Amino acid sequence: MGDLVTRAIRDAETGNGTEIRQAAELVLACVRADGLVYTAGAGHSLAAVAETFYRAGGLACVYPLYHPELLPLHGARASTGAERRSGLAAEVLGDALTPRDVLVVFSTSGVNPYPVELAMAACAAGTPVLAVTSRASATEAPRRAASTLPEQADVVLDTGVRPGDASFPPDAPRTAALSTVLNAFLWNCVLAQLGTMADFDVPLWRSSNVSGGDEANAALFERYLPRVPALR
Numbered sequence: 428m429g430d431l432v433t434r435a436i437r438d439a440e441t442g443n444g445t446e447i448r449q450a451a452e453l454v455l456a457c458v459r460a461d462g463l464v465y466t467a468g469a470g471h472s473l474a475a476v477a478e479t480f481y482r483a484g485g486l487a488c489v490y491p492l493y494h495p496e497l498l499p500l501h502g503a504r505a506s507t508g509a510e511r512r513s514g515l516a517a518e519v520l521g522d523a524l525t526p527r528d529v530l531v532v533f534s535t536s537g538v539n540p541y542p543v544e545l546a547m548a549a550c551a552a553g554t555p556v557l558a559v560t561s562r563a564s565a566t567e568a569p570r571r572a573a574s575t576l577p578e579q580a581d582v583v584l585d586t587g588v589r590p591g592d593a594s595f596p597p598d599a600p601r602t603a604a605l606s607t608v609l610n611a612f613l614w615n616c617v618l619a620q621l622g623t624m625a626d627f628d629v630p631l632w633r634s635s636n637v638s639g640g641d642e643a644n645a646a647l648f649e650r651y652l653p654r655v656p657a658l659r
Contacts, residue, residue: 431594432608438587439609440616447613449582451620453529453555458488458621458629462527463654465554467492467519468534469510469541470499475533475559475610481658483634486618487647490655494519497541509541511571516544526553531614534558535592535606537565537576544572546579556580557617559610561588584613 440447457464466479466489473493480491495501496509509515524530530549534542537560546556558580565575567590577583586609588594595603621629630647633640652658 428595428603431597431603432605435587435594435605435609436612439585439613442587443584443613443616446582446584447616447620448624450557450584450617451624453557453582454486454617454621455624457527457529457555458486458625459627460527461488462525462529463488463490464529464531465490465492465524465549466531466533467542467545468532469497469539470506471604471607472533472535472542472610473498474607475614478611478614479531481632483632483640484618485632487630487632487644487651488655490523491657492519492545493657510539511541513540513544513572515541516548520545520548524549524552524554528554529557530554531557531559532576532580533560533610534576535561535564535586535588536568536590537561538568538570538572540572542576543574543579546576547574550579555582557582557584559584559586559613561586561590561606564588564590564592566590584617586610586613 466476468476476491479489499506532542549556558576560576562585565577588606592604592606593600593602594605633643635641
């Protein structure tokens, strides 16, 4: 199993080399313009949203998009219904997006109305869209929206996970979904690339469990709390 995961991570990095740089350029422009990086997902893709938000070493200018119905812990079957419901994206987004922001959407299949309509709304607002998805899954999954996430994105980071997400056993996969691991890995690849490209101090959280962490984060709370209610 370890070899399978290692290979998937290596393939994701090498296969998205150009796209990781493009994604970092989008985020860099957003940070430079004092915009916000809106991150979104549904179901287990919300694990990736959590990875982007208030995370040690993570960007402070992240605005997580969330609705309780999208989280399986609040109702498993209901969460599937929610991401398939047209109109929820508009309810979650409101009129928040601007051209100086970036929208990052995590969705393995990339075909349900919630992620697709988020991306379409961003396009209409002039906001760049970064999709973290699986092109293979988007190709095979039943279309439930007017478009697909890869079709609406400015940059696509392809996780390469198989349709259905399971990876083991390799010849007839039934378990060991890899999307959560690969979503987190590719996002952190973007952050690492961002760090090499920026010619200014990128606003990054420090761990609150290291000396000086709380003090370092205080200025970030002061800067972003008025704009990101989830930081309260």
